[in-house]
Amino acid sequence: GAGVSQSPSNKVTEKGKDVELRCDPISGHTALYWYRQRLGQGLEFLIYFQGNSAPDKSGLPSDRFSAERTGESVSTLTIQRTQQEDSAVYLCASSLTAGEYEQYFGPGTRLTVT
Amino acid sequence: AQSVSQHNHHVILSEAASLELGCNYSYGGTVNLFWYVQYPGQHLQLLLKYFSGDPLVKGIKGFEAEFIKSKFSFNLRKPSVQWSDTAEYFCAVRGNNRLAFGKGNQVVVIP
Numbered sequence: 440g441a442g443v444s445q446s447p448s449n450k451v452t453e454k455g456k457d458v459e460l461r462c463d464p465i466s467g468h469t470a471l472y473w474y475r476q477r478l479g480q481g482l483e484f485l486i487y488f489q490g491n492s493a494p495d496k497s498g499l500p501s502d503r504f505s506a507e508r509t510g511e512s513v514s515t516l517t518i519q520r521t522q523q524e525d526s527a528v529y530l531c532a533s534s535l536t537a538g539e540y541e542q543y544f545g546p547g548t549r550l551t552v553t
Numbered sequence: 554a555q556s557v558s559q560h561n562h563h564v565i566l567s568e569a570a571s572l573e574l575g576c577n578y579s580y581g582g583t584v585n586l587f588w589y590v591q592y593p594g595q596h597l598q599l600l601l602k603y604f605s606g607d608p609l610v611k612g613i614k615g616f617e618a619e620f621i622k623s624k625f626s627f628n629l630r631k632p633s634v635q636w637s638d639t640a641e642y643f644c645a646v647r648g649n650n651r652l653a654f655g656k657g658n659q660v661v662v663i664p
Contacts, residue, residue, distance in 0.1 A: 470650075472651070472652075474652075474654075479656070481557070481559075481643060481654035481655050481656040481657055482643070482652070482654040483654075484651040484652065484653065487650055487651060489650075494650070495649065495650060495651065498651070530596075530597070532652075537650040538650065541587075541599055541602065542652060543599075544589075544596050544597040544598070545596060546595075546596040
């Protein structure tokens with residue numbers, strides 16, 4: 440079946456602009472996760488959803504970052520007033536539910552802030 | 554909060570050589586441990602995982618990992634690598650419904 444998809448695959452934006460990144464999880468997966476990978480670093484947890492609620496937003500680096508999810512479907516990560524340090528690959532993952540289940544990752548969105 | 558350390562970030566070896574990548578974690582709760590692999594141009598995929606039971610876990614493509622609780626380690630091994638094993642390898646520990654990743658090992662296998 441279809442895996443996790445993300446769009447756009449690449450995004451170049453000017454400093455100060457807002458961006459929206461989209462994630463489509465695997466159908467039937469109720470848990471959805473956002474991670475960020477900056478150059479030379481491991482993946483950093485940002486936020487996860489169980490259904491459309493976000494029990495854990497503690498990984499969001501600043502109030503410029505927000506995310507929402509519609510039902511148990513698409514999620515959007517929004518970064519307002521982008522800064523150069525926001526440049527990274529943003530990865531989305533989904534799992535059957537939060538807990539002891541494998542997370543399946545999407546291809547990521549490479550964000551470059553100029 | 555949980556954390557993971559991976560050493561030897563860049564590894565270069567010849568085909569048929571043995572590979573071992575170290576992973577040490579820190580987490581006070583019940584650990585679920587993972588190794589993910591990212592082949593060039595592809596997205597992250599699961600190599601193997603440990604939840605409970607036999608501490609020696611076998612994964613895809615001949616990889617295995619051993620969970621040693623007393624050492625807080627989950628090292629990845631493969632007895633004989635192939636050129637197609639060239640990839641970046643990430644160790645991760647799950648706690649509080651999130652994965653904490655190490656910085657990864659970039660492995661290059663020379664034919």
